[in-house]
Amino acid sequence: MTDPAAIDDVSIGGEGIRLGQFLKFAGLLDSGGDVKEAIIDGYVTVNGDVDRRRGRQLQLGDIVAYEGRIVRVCA
Template sequence: MIEFKLEGEFIPLISLLKATGLVQSGGEAQTVVEDGLVKYNGNVDYRKRLKVRIGDVVDFMGNQIKIV
């Protein structure tokens, strides 16, 4: 599990995927979200501009990111 320390109120989902190094670019992040490859708190979520906050868990390609 990756623990991501949030510096502020929220981080957009696409930015989170880039910041954790799970994707190489914003375009790649948008594509994986649109393709339904990302789970947000256990459910597939297609919102590219989703605001991820402390306590949320994001799953992508076998990697789990917990926001702390």
């Protein structure tokens, strides 16, 4: 189980956001090219499962992880 203290909350100011957008918005990756590579190569997880869809719609409370950083989608 993930330590809740290790999860950073990132406010998106709305109801949902696409995975690719969120990775950049949260500061996990810098460019669209980096996002595309990381997702396609299976380095990004959503709620503990690898997700290879940049356009996946994230919802409030979803947890995204990349290279040891864990962030939660918040309003």
